[in-house]
Amino acid sequence: MAAEPTAKASHGSRVGTSRPPLEVTLLDDYQGVALDMADWSSLPPGTRIQVLREPADNEDELVRCLAGTDVLVVMRERTPLPASVLERLPRLRLITNLGARNAAIDLQACARLGITTCNAAGDPQARGATAETAWALILGWHKRLFASQLALRAGVWQPTLSSRVQGKVLGLVGLGRIGRQMARLGTAFGMEILAWSPHLAPERAAEAGARAVDKTELFDAADVVSLHLVLAPSTEGIVGAADLRRMKGDALLVNTARAGLVQEAALRQVLEQRRIGGAALDAYWQEPLPAGHWLLALDNVMLSPHLGYASTENLRAYYRNALRHIHDWLSGVAIPSMQPDCQ
Structure with missing residues (x-):
């Protein structure tokens, strides 16, 4: 040190x-x-x-x-x-x-x-920077920016197809200040917005341009699930194996909040078994992320070093x-x- x-x-x-x-x-x-x-x-x-x-x-x-x-x-x-x-x-x-x-x-x-x-x-606008990071991950994933840049450097042109976000479903776990900004941006991109948190009222969701649903429906229906809850004893591990297994086979999990919201072993299992499309992460259970960490061996993840607030x-x-x-x-x-x- x-x-x-x-x-x-x-x-x-x-x-x-x-x-x-x-x-x-x-x-x-x-x-x-x-x-x-x-x-x-x-x-x-x-x-x-x-x-x-x-x-x-x-x-x-x-x-x-x-x-x-x-x-x-x-x-x-x-x-x-x-x-x-x-x-x-x-x-x-x-x-x-x-x-x-x-x-x-x-x-x-x-x-x-x-x-x-x-x-x-x-x-005062730091929460906006976190939402920007989440959207950079979402767009980077769908447009295959990282893989395409690596391919270009290796002399390969258009190694893969990109996909759109317009018309897809964005599921927000948490609808506080960052979640509401995510909803506004998702609406601007032409996405349908679903939202869930333990105490979310339908009226509050509607004010943010989202539709309040239960947790099961959100994980079933969303093409992108983005986490925006505060980590507390009541929310630690709130995204578990059952939730992740409900996700579509090509769906993306995005976490720019706290790693502890997700059960690590459950996420590792669905990623290694390729049961979901992938994960885009900005927060980790151990930071800095150590060399040899299991996430670094996967090709179905997009990782950034906790840049949301930085x-x-x-x-x-x-x-x-x-x-x-x-x-x-x-x-x-x-x-x-x-x-x-x-x-």
């Missing part, structure tokens, strides 16, 4: 001279962009900023890397922070999470240890809001705490 060179703040409000310099760690900066996304030099003089781009291999390594950290900026749910880690970080006093929720942080342990926690909001605009808003929370915390200004019911 290699760290980027430490950056030092050059100006800003002062920390008492009797206290050691403030140490801030930015976790899981995969692209190496965190230091350019906000004005970290506005932190108190002498502040040390550590940027970690690679995930830790184990808890002991993570504790070693965070040993001197006062403030931790975490990228969503990439690195788990259980009590067994938090209890070994005596200097840690603030965790600011980039995103609306983070089930990988033990909030009870934070409260017991006196660690303040908060969420840093992203770009836009320049969203990360810039994340880091700037995180920095604002750090300034507020240093100044004694109250900041909204993460709540257990957000997990």
Whole structure:
């Protein structure tokens, strides 16, 4: 778990001279962009900023890397922070999470240890970026863009036929803000829109241009099933073997939400047995997706590395809001705490 060179703040409000310099760690900066996304030099003089781009291999390594950290900026749910880690970080006093929720942080342990926690909001239009990613996968799959590009590079012209989406059925599992945007775009492409979630009212579905159906009908009828639920204890594994077996033989499952919505073993079985057309995925049960993962051996999947939220605009808003929370915390200004019911 290699760290980027430490950056030092050059100006800003002062920390008492009797206290050691403030140490801030930015976790899981995969692209190496965190230091350019906000004005970290506005932190108190002498502040040390550590940027970690690679995930830790184990808890002991993570504790070693965070040993001197006062403030931790975490990228969503990439690195788990259980009590067994938090209890070994005596200097840690603030965790600011980039995103609306983070089930990988033990909030009870934070409260017991006196660690303040908060969420840093992203770009207000970030959910639109997630819908855009879902549609990129849907269109890329139907137009066979990835396979065609590989073939062109190998000197093969038109290796396969594409297919249309107009006139097909889009089934949305979840009709929140992202789901409603998916419905609008699906309607623009001339698709019939079906929707299901555990508590979806027919009137609410109709307002979004969708028809509310039960779960069985959605998986039976849809040519594309796209998942847009929040992962919670009530929705974990909500798409199981029986649902996947109901899908048409050429249907596509799209997941730009959370991998945990789908039972991994069930999806693996239907893909390996080619019982459905395929899957287009942007979220995984383990991230980063490790070399040798079973998905990487299949030719009936389209994969993207969790790009739905990872836009320049969203990360810039994340880091700037995180920095604002750090300034507020240093100044004694109250900041909204993460709540257990957000997990």
